[in-house]
Amino acid sequence: MSQLPKPDTAELRAKYPGVFERPASARLAMPATIVAALAIFAYGLVDLDFSPSRLISGMSQLGWITMMMIPPNPGASFPLYMQALGETLSIALLGTTLAALLALPVSLLAARNIIPSNLIRFPVRRFLDSIRGVDTLIWALVWINVVGLGPFAGVLAIMVSDFGAFGKLFSEAIEAADRKQVEGIRASGGNALHEIRFGLLPQVLPVIAGQVLYFIESNTRSATIIGIVGAGGIGLQLAEQIRVLEWQKVSFLILMILIAVAAIDFISSKLRFAIIGQRAVV
């Protein structure tokens, strides 16, 4: 039995000082970050009124609520809920489409290869940023003030908040487009509009279509939320049933949302693959 020779630590230390003797700042950086993070966390717990007794009583409440949720049961309101779900899907589809239609011309203004001048592009970009900074729910509240309660306010809210997101995404897609085809159109005597129509759009449209589908998918979720403030759809039913503590109906509605979202996910990912092909998944 031969033993491996014991490593000579002293020699190794002399050979690789960088491994054994890191400067104090590097050694302390990680623990200091962790301590700071935990300190803020602890301060947050105190400031936000966390207490063990509240947590425990809340948990037992929550357990009780979960027990009440089983089995999910819509009662007699199933047709009503299906209608609300249809409303939600309609809100998502219409809102996203309108946003895409509105955002396309504006995104041209925000793209560097179309409008080289900073003077126009900068304000357009900041404008889009500000719209994106405001949550869909806030837009829903504003539109409810304007057109009244109901799904139409939801459509307009999704339209406005997605307009900001689309404007940015589309302009990025346009900036990523290949310059050569546009030059080809110009060389054969096309004007600026021809360049956009025949040089740019054929490259950009599949990307845009993929993004729009993706947003329809994610907006199905947003559309459930905006119902909570009164903008129609299944969220309205959900918020009402939670407020009157009809837990079986609540769990049924949540199940419906889960299934609808999964179905939309499935369909739109199939469609996206069909449009843009396997190679470029957004």
Place this chain on the structure above:
Amino acid sequence: MATAISILPAQQLATLNDAYRKAVARKRLKATVAAAVFCAALFIAALGADVNLHTFFTYFGNFVSYFDRILTLDSGARVWTDPVEWFWGLKKWLRLLGETLLISYVGTLTGAVFAFALNFFAAQNTSPGPWVRFTVRRLLEIARTVPGIVFALIFVIAFGLGPMAGVLAIAIHTTGALGKLFAEIVENADMKPVEGIRSTGASWLSCMRFAILPQVSAGYASYALLRFEVNVREASVMGFVGAGGIGQELVVAIRKFYYSDVSAILVTIIVTVFIIDISTGWLRGRLFGKETRR
């Protein structure tokens, strides 16, 4: 230079033209059918969503004038002529904004810790067994798909009004979202270090700690920071259902038509979101920059 463009004989040209026209016609037909189906879907959706263009055009003026109104002070002057009057409640709003940031911080950290604990079970290459993986994945999916504000509504009833419900709602939603992303990072990790460590007789836990964790921690930090950014926006509306933060103040201002307050609170929210976006972007750039330099 005397080059001539060669022109094909008419017969050959005719067949080629024919084939071209057919191909184009097929493509056009496909596009037309797809457009027709889409328009039909839109039409049905418009009926379902009670779209009423009459209402829209009658009240569209209201939408424009709404912005006019929120930018006007009670005295009738424009808001920017008197910033002190415009931001009269700045102290209170800043405190609530601080609370919003704390909600999203505590929620994100809690969610990230849970996601961290669960993601090794959810990833295909590290999960101890298919049953564990299936269960954990479904749980994460539910936590992710149910919107945060729905959790907040339920938690407000269980835990009472206040920021605690908001924190827990954000924590659950974050667990779902980050758990999936973390698991994807782990699935992309190199498995050779794991084999090396296992060959020394180490347990599953040591394999995760010494083989996987060093590869994935930078990705984790980056995604967690990104999530914090998203959660700040989410926390700003948690107050709508009574779960703490600046949202409470905003919803009261909107519902009670305190116009100039609405614009002031919106401006403070937008500025905060900008600052958070920029600083986390900078931090993420530094984290990843450091990783690539090593």
